[in-house]
Amino acid sequence: MNMLATPSASKPLPRYRQIKQQLAELLREGKWRHGQALPSEPLLAQRFGASIGTVRKAIDELVAENIVVREQGRGTFVKSHTRDYMLNVFFQLVDDAGRKELPRHQLLSFVRWRADVKTAERLGVAPGSAVLRLRNLLALDGKPTVYDDIRLPAARFAGLTANELSERDTTLYGLMQQRFGITVVRIVEHLEAVAAPADVAALLAVTAGHPLLRIVRTGYSYGGEAADTRLRYVRTGARRYESVLGQR
Amino acid sequence: MNMLATPSASKPLPRYRQIKQQLAELLREGKWRHGQALPSEPLLAQRFGASIGTVRKAIDELVAENIVVREQGRGTFVKSHTRDYMLNVFFQLVDDAGRKELPRHQLLSFVRWRADVKTAERLGVAPGSAVLRLRNLLALDGKPTVYDDIRLPAARFAGLTANELSERDTTLYGLMQQRFGITVVRIVEHLEAVAAPADVAALLAVTAGHPLLRIVRTGYSYGGEAADTRLRYVRTGARRYESVLGQR
DNA sequence: TAGTGGTCTAGACCACGTG
DNA sequence: ACGTGGTCTAGACCACTAC
Numbered sequence: 403m404n405m406l407a408t409p410s411a412s413k414p415l416p417r418y419r420q421i422k423q424q425l426a427e428l429l430r431e432g433k434w435r436h437g438q439a440l441p442s443e444p445l446l447a448q449r450f451g452a453s454i455g456t457v458r459k460a461i462d463e464l465v466a467e468n469i470v471v472r473e474q475g476r477g478t479f480v481k482s483h484t485r486d487y488m489l490n491v492f493f494q495l496v497d498d499a500g501r502k503e504l505p506r507h508q509l510l511s512f513v514r515w516r517a518d519v520k521t522a523e524r525l526g527v528a529p530g531s532a533v534l535r536l537r538n539l540l541a542l543d544g545k546p547t548v549y550d551d552i553r554l555p556a557a558r559f560a561g562l563t564a565n566e567l568s569e570r571d572t573t574l575y576g577l578m579q580q581r582f583g584i585t586v587v588r589i590v591e592h593l594e595a596v597a598a599p600a601d602v603a604a605l606l607a608v609t610a611g612h613p614l615l616r617i618v619r620t621g622y623s624y625g626g627e628a629a630d631t632r633l634r635y636v637r638t639g640a641r642r643y644e645s646v647l648g649q650r
Numbered sequence: 651m652n653m654l655a656t657p658s659a660s661k662p663l664p665r666y667r668q669i670k671q672q673l674a675e676l677l678r679e680g681k682w683r684h685g686q687a688l689p690s691e692p693l694l695a696q697r698f699g700a701s702i703g704t705v706r707k708a709i710d711e712l713v714a715e716n717i718v719v720r721e722q723g724r725g726t727f728v729k730s731h732t733r734d735y736m737l738n739v740f741f742q743l744v745d746d747a748g749r750k751e752l753p754r755h756q757l758l759s760f761v762r763w764r765a766d767v768k769t770a771e772r773l774g775v776a777p778g779s780a781v782l783r784l785r786n787l788l789a790l791d792g793k794p795t796v797y798d799d800i801r802l803p804a805a806r807f808a809g810l811t812a813n814e815l816s817e818r819d820t821t822l823y824g825l826m827q828q829r830f831g832i833t834v835v836r837i838v839e840h841l842e843a844v845a846a847p848a849d850v851a852a853l854l855a856v857t858a859g860h861p862l863l864r865i866v867r868t869g870y871s872y873g874g875e876a877a878d879t880r881l882r883y884v885r886t887g888a889r890r891y892e893s894v895l896g897q898r
Numbered sequence: 899t900a901g902t903g904g905t906c907t908a909g910a911c912c913a914c915g916t917g
Numbered sequence: 918a919c920g921t922g923g924t925c926t927a928g929a930c931c932a933c934t935a936c
């Protein structure tokens with residue numbers, strides 16, 4: 403007999419996991435913003451009425467989930483989606499020598515929209531609810547390379563402006579974290595090879611029918627809620643789309 | 651000043667990491683084969699002359715690296731690349747509803763070969779050294795879907811036969827683990843969209859020029875050494891190539 | 899020097915699986 | 918009943934950072 407894990411089982415959570423969840427909740431609320439230090443471990447231990455070892459185990463899991471980083475002698479800090487981090491954690495475009503580079507971005511459009519059935523399902527919201535839709539063109543070496551059509555759940559990103567999107571010097575995920583305290587820790591991508599549709603071909607400067615990567619990506623924050631979903635087309639010429647799965 | 655980590659720094663490794671490496675070494679030697687239990691934690695603690703907590707920390711890292719699994723009340727076991735594991739850890743083909751399935755495989759050829767420059771580089775061996783080359787066709791729903799051209803470093807897989815490859819009821823990685831004690835824990839893939847070359851088009855039953863995923867994958871075992879590298883073509887019709895990055 | 903995280907100890911008790 | 922891993926304690930000392 404193989405019982406599936408039930409979300410709210412009868413068994414109480416271990417102390418360290420309770421503490422982890424309380425810390426995660428405080429982080430989610432933006433109690434400490436990215437780059438700030440958490441209280442020290444002895445202080446947290448006292449505050450939660452647990453031993454340091456137990457608090458450390460809670461923080462261990464937050465570290466494993468890329469939510470905080472420890473720095474010996476300094477403290478424990480809320481992790482930010484820095485350029486470096488983005489270059490190394492998720493998919494990237496690499497050239498033949500394996501070099502990585504962040505692309506330049508150009509915002510094509512930014513509008514309020516209503517979620518169609520598929521978008522709603524991917525974002526975990528009701529069909530017809532408000533979403534922000536932005537279309538984005540990324541260029542590498544001056545050549546348009548990636549076209550993104552992105553949907554964000556409007557409720558989580560209230561007040562976001564086109565200007566913020568245009569003027570950012572970070573990735574969208576970096577902006578989400580700095581502006582809204584939402585950290586994307588997990589992405590799921592579905593990839594296929596397609597012949598370029600006419601409109602996308604024009605944007606990416608290829609002939610219609612040229613083979614392109616077509617990717618549906620959904621990003622999740624550490625609440626497990628979807629933070630964005632996007633339809634992405636990638637022209638893979640001199641560069642390849644890279645993914646690293648597994649440890650280290 | 652930012653010193654890069656030097657492989658053999660002056661600082662001694664912490665005890666738990668020494669113990670981890672000794673355990674990893676024993677695992678690499680095949681001291682305990684897949685599915686077998688390691689000695690109990692108190693026994694290991696006594697044997698290594700450390701406290702249980704320290705041994706547990708060593709094992710924690712092995713668990714995090716997918717090398718062993720703990721089962722409460724039973725013991726700690728060498729992890730195997732089971733069907734389920736392969737379905738959930740690395741790339742897979744999913745249908746519209748997100749269902750996953752392992753394909754049927756057909757061995758097209760199996761020969762000894764010499765590593766060309768690119769293959770040698772990917773496998774971390776000398777150019778011209780012996781490699782095993784196998785070509786494989788995977789079918790889903792009776793339709794040829796994936797074509798793999800795989801190179802293995804011959805030194806690590808001495809004695810492998812075409813019959814073993816044909817008759818296996820597991821993935822190649824599963825076979826590697828059961829037969830040679832080599833566990834692939836990390837893969838790197840470079841993806842692009844291409845027009846199908848004539849020979850591949852024939853194998854995958856599409857017209858030449860049809861868009862295909864072209865993937866160069868290298869798999870690494872937990873020594874960090876390459877276990878295989880392959881050129882893969884995928885026909886993505888009803889199914890998509892899925893990848894999950896990040897936590898959980 | 900004081901405060902931080904990093905490592906380590908030597909236990910305790912609990913939950914689970916097996917005989 | 919017994920042995921396993923899972924949790925937790927209440928400290929210790931070390932290495933590093935900041936002042």
